[in-house]
Amino acid sequence: MKRSTIACVLLAFAAFWVASSASSNEVRDSDAAIDGGEFGLLYRCGFGPRNTVVLDGDLNDLAWGAAPWHFVDHKTGTGPAPNDENASLQFAAVADNEWLYVAIDVTDDEIQNAEDSAGDVWKDDSVEIYIDADDGGTQTYDAEEGKWDTQISIGAENFDGDPEAPILGGSGQGPDTGTHAAVVETATGYIVEAAVPLDSPGKWDFALEDGLVIGFNIHMNDDDDGGERDNKLIWSANDVDDQSWQNPSRFADLEFVSSLLAVDPAGKAATTWGALRR
Numbered sequence: 001m002k003r004s005t006i007a008c009v010l011l012a013f014a015a016f017w018v019a020s021s022a023s024s025n026e027v028r029d030s031d032a033a034i035d036g037g038e039f040g041l042l043y044r045c046g047f048g049p050r051n052t053v054v055l056d057g058d059l060n061d062l063a064w065g066a067a068p069w070h071f072v073d074h075k076t077g078t079g080p081a082p083n084d085e086n087a088s089l090q091f092a093a094v095a096d097n098e099w100l101y102v103a104i105d106v107t108d109d110e111i112q113n114a115e116d117s118a119g120d121v122w123k124d125d126s127v128e129i130y131i132d133a134d135d136g137g138t139q140t141y142d143a144e145e146g147k148w149d150t151q152i153s154i155g156a157e158n159f160d161g162d163p164e165a166p167i168l169g170g171s172g173q174g175p176d177t178g179t180h181a182a183v184v185e186t187a188t189g190y191i192v193e194a195a196v197p198l199d200s201p202g203k204w205d206f207a208l209e210d211g212l213v214i215g216f217n218i219h220m221n222d223d224d225d226g227g228e229r230d231n232k233l234i235w236s237a238n239d240v241d242d243q244s245w246q247n248p249s250r251f252a253d254l255e256f257v258s259s260l261l262a263v264d265p266a267g268k269a270a271t272t273w274g275a276l277r278r
């Protein structure tokens with residue numbers, strides 16, 4: 001084989017590798033000391049008193065840097081997009097003593113956030129966080145304290161809004177869960193930085209401990225040209241028919257794992273997550 005031919009073949013392989021690796025679902029453990037779980041089935045969420053996150057749409061919080069991230073590519077869901085630049089996301093979750101924080105870093109090429117609001121925001125650019133308080137996995141939503149199921153919809157209509165009073169939608173009284181959220185536009189899409197209260201009166205009151213499991217899912221709605229939704233991405237591998245909004249058996253799981261951010265001796269910055277038991 002000529003050298004130029006070999007070079008061409010290598011280039012083709014490299015291009016294929018880059019293309020395929022840029023669009024594959026994966027769990028990114030990064031600096032996390034805890035195992036990140038299993039894509040589409042389990043997210044392992046570190047909890048500890050130092051995990052407090054500032055809701056400002058900036059993901060420079062120490063807790064985000066140490067959390068595992070799950071990357072959802074453009075093909076995963078009931079409405080696949082043409083490529084990751086058009087629609088994809090990565091998310092992470094951490095908890096302190098009061099809140100379950102969820103960060104969703106969305107890649108979206110065209111923002112549509114002015115046509116639909118709150119309960120109809122699934123037709124515009126938006127994300128959805130799902131909680132099944134007892135991991136009951138029932139076929140319909142429970143509306144009983146401790147077993148509560150909910151869908152919390154957060155749209156790009158919240159750009160630069162008040163994080164303590166976001167416009168929310170969702171079934172199972174999602175807007176009444178007490179969830180806060182900051183939503184900001186980025187060069188490649190938008191970021192949602194949300195906080196779901198661990199105590200939502202009448203719905204749930206989580207006492208976090210190692211191994212506590214709740215039902216959990218993340219969705220992304222993508223509208224690029226106005227009107228109806230164009231793409232729908234779904235993290236949970238159980239949700240093959242976009243039924244999470246009314247069927248908790250489609251959710252995956254979130255497991256709480258005790259983890260303290262370890263502070264370096266100078267006390268300036270957390271450098272890693274120590275698997276320190278309290």
Ligand SMILES: [Ca+2]
Nearest residue numbers: 054056058059
């Ligand atoms: Ca932040």
Ligand SMILES: [Ca+2]
Nearest residue numbers: 086108109110
């Ligand atoms: Ca898009």
Ligand SMILES: [Ca+2]
Nearest residue numbers: 136142147148
């Ligand atoms: Ca339930």
Ligand SMILES: [Ca+2]
Nearest residue numbers: 110111223224
């Ligand atoms: Ca869009």
